[in-house]
Amino acid sequence: MTASENPFKAKRSWTQFRGKLGVGTFGAATYFILFCAVLIFGQIAYKGLPTFFKSEAPYVNTEFFTSNPEILRVWHDAEGNKFSMPDKDFDIWREKNPDAVILDPHALNYSAGGIAGPLVGTALLVFFCMIIALSIGISAAIYLSEYCGKGRIMSLIRLSILNLAGVPSIVFALFGWGIFCHAAPVIVDHVDERSLFAFSIGSSYLSFQGWGTSLLAGSCTLAIMVLPVIITACEESLRAVPGGFREASFALGSSQWQTIRKAVLPYALPGILTATVLGITRVAGETAPIMLTATSTDKTDMPMQALQNEGVWAFFTQSVQALPFHIYTLAKLPDDPLSKPMQNGATFAFLLLVMGFAFISIVLRNRVRKKLKW
Amino acid sequence: MHDMSNELTTLPKATKKKKSSTVIEVDDIGFSYDHGKTETLKGISMTVPKNQVTALIGPSGCGKSTLLRCLNRMNDLIDTAKITRGAIRILGQDIHAADVDAIELRKQVGMVFQKYNPFPKSIYDNVAYGLRIQGVKKKSVLDEAVERSLKSAALWDEAKDRLKDSALGLSGGQQQRLCIARTIAVRPKVILMDEPCSALDPIATAKVEELMLELRRDFTIVIVTHSMQQASRISDNTAFFYLGELIEYGPTTQIFTNPSVKQTEDYISGRFG
Numbered sequence: 001m002t003a004s005e006n007p008f009k010a011k012r013s014w015t016q017f018r019g020k021l022g023v024g025t026f027g028a029a030t031y032f033i034l035f036c037a038v039l040i041f042g043q044i045a046y047k048g049l050p051t052f053f054k055s056e057a058p059y060v061n062t063e064f065f066t067s068n069p070e071i072l073r074v075w076h077d078a079e080g081n082k083f084s085m086p087d088k089d090f091d092i093w094r095e096k097n098p099d100a101v102i103l104d105p106h107a108l109n110y111s112a113g114g115i116a117g118p119l120v121g122t123a124l125l126v127f128f129c130m131i132i133a134l135s136i137g138i139s140a141a142i143y144l145s146e147y148c149g150k151g152r153i154m155s156l157i158r159l160s161i162l163n164l165a166g167v168p169s170i171v172f173a174l175f176g177w178g179i180f181c182h183a184a185p186v187i188v189d190h191v192d193e194r195s196l197f198a199f200s201i202g203s204s205y206l207s208f209q210g211w212g213t214s215l216l217a218g219s220c221t222l223a224i225m226v227l228p229v230i231i232t233a234c235e236e237s238l239r240a241v242p243g244g245f246r247e248a249s250f251a252l253g254s255s256q257w258q259t260i261r262k263a264v265l266p267y268a269l270p271g272i273l274t275a276t277v278l279g280i281t282r283v284a285g286e287t288a289p290i291m292l293t294a295t296s297t298d299k300t301d302m303p304m305q306a307l308q309n310e311g312v313w314a315f316f317t318q319s320v321q322a323l324p325f326h327i328y329t330l331a332k333l334p335d336d337p338l339s340k341p342m343q344n345g346a347t348f349a350f351l352l353l354v355m356g357f358a359f360i361s362i363v364l365r366n367r368v369r370k371k372l373k374w
Numbered sequence: 375m376h377d378m379s380n381e382l383t384t385l386p387k388a389t390k391k392k393k394s395s396t397v398i399e400v401d402d403i404g405f406s407y408d409h410g411k412t413e414t415l416k417g418i419s420m421t422v423p424k425n426q427v428t429a430l431i432g433p434s435g436c437g438k439s440t441l442l443r444c445l446n447r448m449n450d451l452i453d454t455a456k457i458t459r460g461a462i463r464i465l466g467q468d469i470h471a472a473d474v475d476a477i478e479l480r481k482q483v484g485m486v487f488q489k490y491n492p493f494p495k496s497i498y499d500n501v502a503y504g505l506r507i508q509g510v511k512k513k514s515v516l517d518e519a520v521e522r523s524l525k526s527a528a529l530w531d532e533a534k535d536r537l538k539d540s541a542l543g544l545s546g547g548q549q550q551r552l553c554i555a556r557t558i559a560v561r562p563k564v565i566l567m568d569e570p571c572s573a574l575d576p577i578a579t580a581k582v583e584e585l586m587l588e589l590r591r592d593f594t595i596v597i598v599t600h601s602m603q604q605a606s607r608i609s610d611n612t613a614f615f616y617l618g619e620l621i622e623y624g625p626t627t628q629i630f631t632n633p634s635v636k637q638t639e640d641y642i643s644g645r646f647g
Binding site: 149150242244245246247248249250251252253255258262264267341 | 446448453476477479485487489491492493494503504506507508509530553556557560586
């Protein structure tokens with residue numbers, strides 16, 4: 001037999017060519033995304049990493065993580081030597097060198113110190129937001145998946161929840177600003193002028209004057225924003241629990257709540273944790289809602305100080321710094337090479353924080369999943 | 375507390391020849407899955423005698439599983455399901471009476487499902503589940519119940535050294551026997567079995583069947599089965615269903631050797647179904 005008689009001889013055809021073209025296109029698209037991701041992460045890491053370290057021992061720039069943003073003072077002397085130092089060091093230096101010549105002094109906002117305040121602020125916002133969102137979200141998901149029927153009203157509710165997930169975050173921001181900052185009820189001794197209405201309870205008043213720009217208002221706004229995601233994902237994971245577990249539990253004489261508690265919720269936990277990951281990564285990165293409801297630029301002290309000095313309520317109603325907003329502020333600074341380390345460092349730290357949150361949740365989920373296999 | 379044991383003695387004796395009191399009395403029951411528009415069960419009446427195995431047979435969709443699920447009110451969990459007529463009395467009590475709690479009923483009328491469904495917990499925790507639900511916390515009580523139930527389900531020898539291991543590591547047949555043990559642990563009066571062997575291989579099936587004959591001494595068993603051979607092997611009474619109606623009901627030997635209705639004979643002999 002000669003090769004020309006091969007009955008299975010490959011034929012060049014359009015179909016083959018198109019198939020190869022298709023695979024090529026899909027592959028190219030996938031690798032393009034990977035390329036973009038690597039480029040972005042790489043650039044942020046490359047630029048941001050130097051801020052984390054310094055040339056002398058202990059080599060790690062601890063100040064960047066432990067101190068608040070500060071003003072950087074910049075000047076040069078008569079010989080043209082350039083000087084720059086944080087505001088707090090400047091006064092000490094000035095006392096030691098009273099005769100130094102200072103020419104062309106100017107101050108760069110937020111270009112010295114570190115990101116401790118924004119870091120803690122974001123962590124607090126995310127933490128309280130997730131507590132609120134998970135407790136409401138899991139309850140609603142349990143109701144939707146286990147208790148309520150399939151009626152028309154219920155599908156309408158589900159549809160609304162799904163649609164809510166697509167609402168732009170600035171809309172949630174305005175909603176939170178209106179409700180939590182300016183209309184939420186508080187107990188006060190003296191009713192503020194801006195109060196919508198108030199009635200007296202004993203010696204104080206219940207006034208609907210809002211919580212102001214505060215940690216609480218920010219957390220609640222973020223929680224409402226992330227609720228649709230949490231509810232939908234939790235409901236899905238509850239529904240994914242095999243019906244046989246519910247039947248078996250009921251057949252053993254459990255009430256509905258016992259069944260949910262013992263035979264459904266534990267097995268939905270990996271899914272709920274996945275929802276938490278989704279929620280955290282979305283919440284931590286949001287800027288618009290916290291800009292309007294939680295942060296203020298003139299905040300300089302650490303959140304814990306309010307807890308120590310004024311108590312729990314003051315802690316929750318203080319405004320906080322937050323990393324995304326801090327990065328936004330830094331980005332709007334006048335272009336100056338001396339501001340760059342803070343900008344790049346803050347961005348990289350933010351990326352690490354969000355990835356850290358996600359990483360913890362993923363580890364937690366995998367551990368739970370390992371225990372629960374069916 | 376409603377004393378059921380007293381009522382048991384006042385119940386009329388089963389109409390069949392065997393000297394056995396009636397545990398379940400189904401009286402002209404009608405059942406619908408769609409708010410009563412169409413009836414899945416069309417007036418079923420039968421009695422189930424104590425400490426016997428009663429098999430419900432018939433082609434798919436004949437209503438045998440539906441009837442079984444009516445007996446412990448598992449159908450309550452379906453929103454659109456509805457009893458359209460008649461009554462079911464278990465131990466003399468109408469199970470749809472206003473003061474009957476379906477949860478209490480299910481503690482007395484246990485159920486084993488077609489697809490074995492142990493929880494993804496340890497063997498021990500699976501058997502102890504029902505008792506823990508009832509609030510039993512004492513370890514000695516749980517230990518005793520787990521051992522007793524596993525022994526009754528003929529699983530003790532295979533499982534005693536791995537009680538803390540996941541139930542999902544057991545073979546299919548073992549998992550189904552574990553489900554039976556789990557049901558026995560809450561000491562029900564009646565055990566309902568919904569095609570318990572349909573997912574098992576012949577050897578595992580033989581073990582479960584053997585077990586059922588053992589359990590008959592302590593429990594009343596109602597089993598739905600697709601396999602006529604199985605019904606003939608293990609049951610004392612057989613009920614043949616077709617299209618939501620009870621065609622024939624009687625002692626298994628009679629149903630299989632000398633059925634009085636043509637349809638039953640056709641089904642038994644494999645002419646349809």
